Amino acid sequence: MAVAIRLAGADDAAIALAIDPAAATSAHRADWLRRAFAGEQGRGAQMAYLDGRPAGFAVMGRFFSNPFLDLIVTDPRFRRRGVASALLDEIERKHAAEKLFVSTNVSNAIMRALLLARGYLPAGQVDHLDPGDPELFFVRLPR
Template identity: 50%
Template structure:
């Protein structure tokens, strides 16, 4: 996998058959983590995964759920190692923000995950809290996307080179 050609990246809702291809973009799943593979399958079946792909296939995905106090929660955002630093995560983050149907959208990342923290801050997310004890020695930082930046439309949303379907299924 080389550089992503400008204008070829599309973000769409993942379908159940996409789960196999998504495992190749996720380092944990690609290394054989059965729990992550099962989660990817479930997220695709439930319509929770947004898939980023270029002409060669999937290069990353994000998961939007509503299990965090019934608010939107970006559960996971991952980009294939060979596609990193090419704008994929930024596009996935924008697609999640557009797809969110609740007044608030949260996410979290480990204190050690500096790239994700930088991505969130560049995108205008605000720190919202800190939790110790989830991962030993690596606190979890929570972030909130300001509600004014979220879309509330349930119609098809289109962004430059990014298309996502209707709002997530419940």
């Protein structure tokens, strides 16, 4: 099981839409993904492949002039096989000299545990983005 990471472009949006379960039920999410993969507002995306099959993706943006992981998604069929970790490895390597921010909902215990295990520090909370499910922010300090 080898995970390969590559830069993504607008042509990869359809693959991302097929991977992301939320895009199937949210026109807003699907539109946001198309725009992100097209590089709108300076965003960049990466695709992850597991044994040659599309298995996940990550979208990067900026947060107060710092790199911010906007979204990371693993295809449900490939979870717990190192896809998200491989994407994070690549992102962390690329931004090792900068503060790297990421957020996740309180309800996403898997992502919270992954971030804490990788040395991210709690950086705050924003309420009222998703009703009843606060957004927790984390930071990885420069290495």
